[in-house]
């Protein structure tokens with residue numbers, strides 16, 4: 171009697187191909203739970219990314235008229251400082267004299283300024299090493315060994331085109347997106 | 360596990376019996392910090408720091424929860440709310456100083472605890488998991504201390520947050536995305552401060568949980584001891600209570616005395632005056648330094664000033680800094696010598712002390728401006744740090760001839776007392792035996 175029924179393979183028995191029939195159910199359940207967990211996890215992780223109000227890009231207008239050659243100003247943009255510097259002829263010449271191939275992040279002064287406005291060097295005031303504000307834009311601050319900017323945090327030195335010349339920073343100070351509205355005013359962002 | 364000769368908990372009162380068969384909490388306490396836990400009888404004062412670390416954690420949690428009742432995690436209010444705690448809240452100045460000084464003391468205690476483990480080989484089998492859990496606690500403490508320091512929202516808070524979160528931007532490809540994700544923006548701002556407050560509140564409780572696992576892992580093999588020789592029998596141990604409860608309470612008294620001296624007379628001696636200037640995102644202080652307990656790692660970070668092997672200097676620094684900590688996780692498998700205690704390892708002992716000096720030099724470099732000669736010194740000291748663990752230690756454990764080990768803890772104790780073992784045995788034999 172009972173032996174008759176034993177012909178039906180029990181759930182734990184192997185099929186011809188060597189799997190147990192339960193294996194499929196285990197894998198299907200596990201896979202379904204994993205997909206579900208990942209779906210829930212993503213919003214939990216993504217909530218830490220910048221919120222809509224932080225992302226709403228602000229742009230600002232800056233009047234450059236008051237900046238004399240050799241001077242610079244610091245502007246706050248998106249919570250970060252931007253340096254706007256009016257290069258003297260000597261500073262531009264110094265930047266142009268450097269062989270570009272010798273640089274860690276090779277760029278010419280012309281590539282880092284706008285055509286016809288090569289005296290206006292506008293960069294982020296954020297060291298590309300670990301984000302400190304380099305010295306050199308304020309009155310009386312040290313400009314470092316290369317006449318541009320000096321980062322006090324770990325000693326990065328930038329030249330008169332704000333290109334990295336020595337120290338741990340990997341790249342030149344970033345040039346933000348900006349456009350000249352008139353010869354003496356720009357819109358940043 | 361406990362040793363077979365451990366005393367057994369026997370509830371004597373009816374209430375004791377009633378609770379023992381329902382929730383045997385008194386039994387758990389008896390078996391883990393009471394008379395039911397046999398401990399090597401030769402532990403020295405370096406073995407006090409585990410209990411002290413636990414107490415330091417509790418002090419941080421109690422004072423922290425109170426500070427959170429008065430603190431406002433908002434960039435517009437945070438700095439002023441800390442000043443409000445200092446000036447207006449009843450005893451607020453004391454609570455904040457206890458919390459700030461308490462963090463430093465916590466690290467002092469934990470550093471001594473770690474170096475104790477290094478010296479006596481406590482990371483070796485069978486205590487590897489215990490060591491790994493300790494390292495997890497250390498990492499969590501570093502994260503907690505860092506985020507707590509940001510909460511003040513002074514100049515050092517802000518620029519510390521800027522620099523440390525920027526470390527992650529060195530990771531190729533995904534680095535910038537991680538950096539933005541951590542901050543919740545492009546520079547430290549209100550979202551950053553808010554999440555740091557939330558996590559600074561959470562992590563100490565996570566630490567508490569890992570501490571429980573750490574103690575559990577300790578109680579399986581039992582404590583190591585200054586000889587590093589395993590326990591052989593009842594003559595090697597004493598019950599935790601009253602012997603080590605008494606010793607730990609004495610240590611605690613000394614600890615609280617020193618703590619009180621710093622809290623009441625030197626509360627700002629371990630901090631940076633610049634953090635009493637409100638955060639200014641447009642101007643970095645001329646000389647930014649992290650809290651002292653991060654100095655050695657900060658020095659390693661800054662030691663890399665040039666690109667080499669196609670890897671940028673910035674990434675080198677970050678990798679080196681994180682590996683300096685992660686390296687310690689592999690210690691049980693780097694030092695293969697079967698002898699635990701440096702007392703019997705003349706070469707290893709010598710290099711242990713060189714490592715201590717090296718760490719102090721790194722710490723000094725981390726506190727100094729990023730200029731010569733400190734950069735050059737930190738380069739050598741950082742190279743030595745890695746060489747110690749990756750080259751020197753594995754070689755020593757192969758070539759060293761250890762001194763003869765005592766046969767047991769009790770033999771070592773008796774020899775140490777100024778007599779030879781034979782003399783001690785003779786003395787014991789000479790004592791008139793009571794008549795049978």
Ligand code: HEM
Pocket residue numbers: 416419420421422423424425426427430441455458459462465500503504505507508509510511559560562563564566630
């Ligand atoms: C592992 C344990 C902890 C460590 C190492 C730690 C560390 C720190 C540090 C270094 C500071 C900055 C101190 C200063 O300069 O003022 C701080 C501040 C703070 N912590 Fe903690 N903390 C811990 C646990 C907690 C807990 C459990 C809370 C509870 C919510 C808490 C709440 C706060 C608050 C509100 C502040 C800001 C007020 C202030 O600066 O005094 N902390 N913490």
Ligand code: FES
Pocket residue numbers: 297298299300301302321322323324325326337338339
């Ligand atoms: S942040 Fe400028 S050198 Fe490190």
